[in-house]
Amino acid sequence: xxxxxxxxxxGFITTTIDxxxxxxxxxxxxxxxxGISCCAIEMIAAADPKYDLARFGxxxxxxxxxxxxxxxxxxxxxxxxAQVVRRIYDQMPEPKWVIAMGACTSSGGMYxxxxxxxxxxxxxxxxxxxxxxPPRPENLINAVMEIQKKISKTxxxxxxxxxxINVDAH
Amino acid sequence: xxxxxxxxxxxRNQFGDAVEEVVEFRNDLSITISKNNIVDxxxxxxxxxxxxxxxxxxxxxxxxxxxxxxxxxxxxxxxFKNNFTIRIKSNIDEEPPQIETVSSxxxxxxxxxxxxxxxxxxxxxxHPDLRRMYMPEGFQYHPLRKDFPVIGIPGSLPLPKKVx
Numbered sequence: 001x002x003x004x005x006x007x008x009x010x011g012f013i014t015t016t017i018d019x020x021x022x023x024x025x026x027x028x029x030x031x032x033x034x035g036i037s038c039c040a041i042e043m044i045a046a047a048d049p050k051y052d053l054a055r056f057g058x059x060x061x062x063x064x065x066x067x068x069x070x071x072x073x074x075x076x077x078x079x080x081x082a083q084v085v086r087r088i089y090d091q092m093p094e095p096k097w098v099i100a101m102g103a104c105t106s107s108g109g110m111y112x113x114x115x116x117x118x119x120x121x122x123x124x125x126x127x128x129x130x131x132x133x134p135p136r137p138e139n140l141i142n143a144v145m146e147i148q149k150k151i152s153k154t155x156x157x158x159x160x161x162x163x164x165i166n167v168d169a170h
Numbered sequence: 171x172x173x174x175x176x177x178x179x180x181x182r183n184q185f186g187d188a189v190e191e192v193v194e195f196r197n198d199l200s201i202t203i204s205k206n207n208i209v210d211x212x213x214x215x216x217x218x219x220x221x222x223x224x225x226x227x228x229x230x231x232x233x234x235x236x237x238x239x240x241x242x243x244x245x246x247x248x249x250f251k252n253n254f255t256i257r258i259k260s261n262i263d264e265e266p267p268q269i270e271t272v273s274s275x276x277x278x279x280x281x282x283x284x285x286x287x288x289x290x291x292x293x294x295x296x297h298p299d300l301r302r303m304y305m306p307e308g309f310q311y312h313p314l315r316k317d318f319p320v321i322g323i324p325g326s327l328p329l330p331k332k333v334x
Contacts, residue, residue: 079327080306086330114313114322115304123330 018155025069025095026151028057029144032068032092034085036075039102039134043074046137053137058144065091070147072140073124076104077117086123095159097150099143100126103133173252174199177221184214190261200257205243205269208260212275215247215256223247226276227255229283231290235316240264241292245272245279268293289314 006013035043047053047061062068065088077085089098100120103109106129108118120126127150130143178192181201188211191202203211215223228246239261248255262269271294273280283294285303291312294300302309311318311326 079329082329089333112321114318114320114327117329121332123332125333 021156022152022154025154026057026148028060029070029097029147029151030060030062030068031058031144032065032071032088033061033063034071034073034075034088036073036077036081036085037104039074039104042134042137043072043101043140046140051137051141053141053144056141056144056148065089066093068092069095070097070099070144071124072099072101073105073120074101074134076109076111077120078115079117080115082117082120082123085120089124095154097127097147098124099128099130099140099147100124101130101140101143102135103131106130109133173254177201177256180218180221181211181214185211191259198255198257200259202259202261205260205262208243208258209270209272209275211258212245212247212272215258216275221249222251223249223256224276225250226272226279226282229272229279229286231286231292231314233290233314233316238263241267241290243269243286243292247276262292266293267291268295270295271297273297288312291315 033040033043045051047059053059058070065071069092071089071092073085089096098120100106104111104116105120106126108116110133112118117123128143128146130139132139135143174194177199181189181192185203185207188204188207189201190204191200193200193202215221225248226245227248228244230244232242232244234240234242241262241264243260243262245258246255247258260269267290269292271279271283273283273294274296280298281303283297284299284301286292287294287297287300288302288304289312301307305313306327309326311323313322
């Protein structure tokens with residue numbers, strides 16, 4: 001690996017603080033498993049040893065929003081559930097990202113119905129949309145990798161002035 | 171005598187003209203009863219020692235949209251003693267859409283009636299707790315009515331504001 005070779009040569013590396021922070025951040029994106037319906041099964045499969053989301057540092061599904069960076073909204077979001085999803089999102093500390101996993105969360109999917117929100121981007125800032133019904137675990141892993149790419153482009157100062165929870169959001 | 175024939179005979183004897191229609195189709199027995207007699211009818215089916223329809227398995231409604239009696243309330247009740255299910259129907263007018271509750275006879279009808287009220291706007295008179303079952307309490311419409319659009323009415327359900 002590149003890093004060990006560096007240590008064998010000179011014993012030090014030069015880099016920027018931003019690079020180190022984004023490197024650390026993208027290598028341990030902890031997901032909030034917002035498993036609302038059948039997509040949750042594929043999300044669980046992505047974390048199991050066969051697909052092994054741990055290779056990308058995202059195997060730690062936290063069941064409290066306080067410890068998460070990434071919300072994976074996996075399943076049909078109804079108008080009633082939208083309030084809950086948003087409340088959990090608000091409890092996650094900044095910076096945070098959102099994956100809309102599957103057709104239902106992205107667009108309402110086959111549920112063109114009065115009870116289902118036709119796309120969670122109506123109330124959440126979605127970073128990556130994942131196609132499929134449900135998406136294959138590989139597809140979810142790809143989405144996590146896209147999130148990692150997105151995190152790589154951030155700078156630490158981008159998040160400096162954001163309040164942790166916007167109380168007036170509702 | 172076959173059980174279905176027994177039911178028909180007993181019910182006709184007991185309720186006479188209040189029994190509007192008796193239909194047998196593929197071994198299912200459906201009895202349409204006038205809406206004013208629904209509680210007496212339910213009580214009779216439950217308490218008669220030969221029939222003993224003690225369980226209300228399901229209760230829902232149909233919106234016929236164009237008929238003069240717009241709604242039909244449908245009950246499915248089961249007799250353990252005879253291992254038999256019958257369907258009770260009752261036609262009700264569009265205005266006012268209401269019928270007496272049977273939750274005093276079958277307690278399981280309580281939530282079924284709440285669901286039917288939520289989806290069709292049918293009021294169950296004397297129901298102990300007639301609140302909406304699925305839709306939020308402030309919601310003004312009844313989604314399974316034929317005049318309600320499938321996609322819903324924009325803005326009728328609250329959604330959190332978008333994060334900027």
